[in-house]
Amino acid sequence: MEKKIIIAIDGHSSCGKGTLAKNLANELGYLFIDSGAMYRAVTLYLTRANISLDEVQADPAILGNIKITFQYEEERHYYETYLNGENVENEIRSMEIARKVSPVSAIAEVRHFLVAQQQQMGEQKGVVMDGRDIGTVVFPEAELKIFMTASAEIRAKRRYDELTAKGIHVNYQEVLHNIKERDFIDSNRAESPLVKAEDAITLDNTSMSKKQQAQLSLSWARGVIKALS
Numbered sequence: 269m270e271k272k273i274i275i276a277i278d279g280h281s282s283c284g285k286g287t288l289a290k291n292l293a294n295e296l297g298y299l300f301i302d303s304g305a306m307y308r309a310v311t312l313y314l315t316r317a318n319i320s321l322d323e324v325q326a327d328p329a330i331l332g333n334i335k336i337t338f339q340y341e342e343e344r345h346y347y348e349t350y351l352n353g354e355n356v357e358n359e360i361r362s363m364e365i366a367r368k369v370s371p372v373s374a375i376a377e378v379r380h381f382l383v384a385q386q387q388q389m390g391e392q393k394g395v396v397m398d399g400r401d402i403g404t405v406v407f408p409e410a411e412l413k414i415f416m417t418a419s420a421e422i423r424a425k426r427r428y429d430e431l432t433a434k435g436i437h438v439n440y441q442e443v444l445h446n447i448k449e450r451d452f453i454d455s456n457r458a459e460s461p462l463v464k465a466e467d468a469i470t471l472d473n474t475s476m477s478k479k480q481q482a483q484l485s486l487s488w489a490r491g492v493i494k495a496l497s
């Protein structure tokens with residue numbers, strides 16, 4: 269029987285990790301988990317409840333009130349994020365949450381809370397998870413690790429186009445600034461900073477089409493599965 273593996277996809281903000289991960293999951297019949305959505309959902313919860321990061325650090329049990337789940341949306345071939353039973357898929361993608369999420373994700377208590385849940389989701393294997401620390405902290409034993417990157421300008425352009433297409437009005441410079449700021453915080457925090465795992469394959473997609481990336485990553489995944497089966 270074909271062996272199921274764990275595929276860890278890490279990299280900078282807005283470089284297409286989600287698209288690549290979703291495609292791999294669909295092709296292989298695996299579960300797709302967007303770990304960034306979990307950090308965004310925690311950020312939304314804390315924002316709405318007006319809870320500061322100091323309060324979370326002083327009383328991490330507060331996090332126990334947060335339940336994050338994913339539900340597969342047949343029509344869109346998409347997993348949507350639910351916070352305590354409410355669909356928050358659109359709200360967690362807003363610029364407000366994008367601005368606030370990096371400091372939230374730098375808090376050790378938040379990371380421990382979410383990493384434990386992510387590891388549980390991968391227990392049965394057959395999972396593609398994207399994030400910043402999946403190949404280094406969540407699944408250091410993942411059979412395939414991909415580290416994605418692209419220039420900040422091209423990432424900002426793609427993000428700008430994506431938001432504009434959804435009718436969300438943003439300023440390109442603001443998007444670029446947000447991406448650079450998140451890169452800095454994500455890469456320089458003390459707790460699980462964004463680093464390439466030693467055994468990860470780098471995928472720089474600055475000048476690659478989505479189709480090329482999809483084909484290449486699928487060939488890597490099939491190669492690993494075949495070698496292990």
Ligand code: DC
Nearest residue numbers: 303304307369370373399400401450
């Ligand atoms: O992938 P994303 O842009 O939706 O992630 C949102 C934020 O969450 C990002 O600024 C970094 C953080 N994050 C993280 O620290 N660790 C992860 N595994 C995933 C996301």
